[in-house]
Amino acid sequence: MEFDTQVFWSALFSAAYLKGALITLSLTVIGHATAIVVSLPMALVLNGSNRIARTLASGYVLVFRAVPQLLLLLFVWNALPQFIPIFREPWFNPFLAAWLALSLNEAAYQVEINRSALRSVDHGQGAAGIALGLTYTDVFRFIVFPQAARIAIAPTVNEFITLLKITSLASVISLQELMTVTQIEVARTFQFSEYYLAALIYYLVMVFTLMAIQKRVERRFSWARSGMPGATGGAR
């Protein structure tokens, strides 16, 4: 079978592909943003001293890291409406199901990144803020969080890229993201290479763009040439 350049180009610029890629990207962005919002308090709890909250949070992490994403997607889409009536209503579409499932799952991974980033901020930083009379909230907002965020950027972008690819699993619940669109076209025409290559190019462009953004953000966050304080002489 010949490679049909015509088919490839028209797939690449088709509305279906573009829309599929947009769904992929928006599901990733919204899902990851939700995961970050959920995982930040969870990381604080896990690093904190409240035992009950800590047990609950580590239970969450344990469960959602163990469950395969595919199972979680199918569970949220097919089984959840059986237990909870509001999910039977028409507004509950595959996009919302995928968003819910992937956020729950991603939060369990993101929490570890947040946790180690928060831990890497020296205790003296918080102590200095407290000693200045700042409130705990301000110490977190202006001192601990910005320093932890810098550490978390690279692993967070890695997670984002992983999630971008994982969204393709949502084809099992008939979400019209990029891979679903690709498979529909392939099933219709049997022109594998043309449609696969077009999809590949979309993924490559999305991932490379992200990596470029990561570089820029990291540069913006690198505040001092020599990095950390105490460059000359540490604690004895």
Added chain:
Amino acid sequence: MSGAALIRVDSVRKNYGEFTALENVNLSVFQGEKIVVCGPSGSGKSTLIRCINGLERHDAGTITFDGEELYASGVSLTRIRRHVGMVFQNFNLFPHLSVLENCILAPKRTQGISDAQARERARGYLDRVHILDQADKYPGELSGGQQQRVAIARALCMEPRAMLFDEPTSALDPEMIGEVLDVMTDLAESGMTMICVTHEMGFARRVADRVVFMDRGSIMETSQPDEFFANPQTERAAAFLQKLLHL
């Protein structure tokens, strides 16, 4: 001296688990007084300093600042800390903020002053510690001595009523100790109330009203500096001074 003490530590005990880090510590510091605290490593000097501004909570006894008892109901620890500056051994500057930003953060957030006011005040104190020309640099770009002077300026920007120093020169290369001590001496001469944990005996002689010697969590003796160096009252103090001389 007469009147009430600015800082009063009364029968304070502090435990870390089973370990007693402070035992029956009593210390009164009056407005304008300069106290030097010394003693062997692990004797509880840092613990005492950290208890005074509530970075650590003591287990028994009372600590009062300007008549307000720490941890008493209705007394805000955060508000007290705004009147007590602290300088750490490791500087603890905020590495993601410029020197000037380090100095304006707390005044802006806690004293309701404008950005312009905070900057002007910060420039004043940075000038006073002779580092105004580095105001836009980041801490990582400065030497240890410069960083510690910024840390002092940052604390002064809160216009505190007392300053606590926890071995401010012991993380510094020897050639940078002088510049930090000069700034501290200048501050002492301006009338600031100071508690300094330090083993810089020249500084103690020049500046201290009293030297407090600690060992194993207790204050072993309190004397005038000349008296302390010439005639230490306890054997342990004598042994400690001996070691210090032979460093």
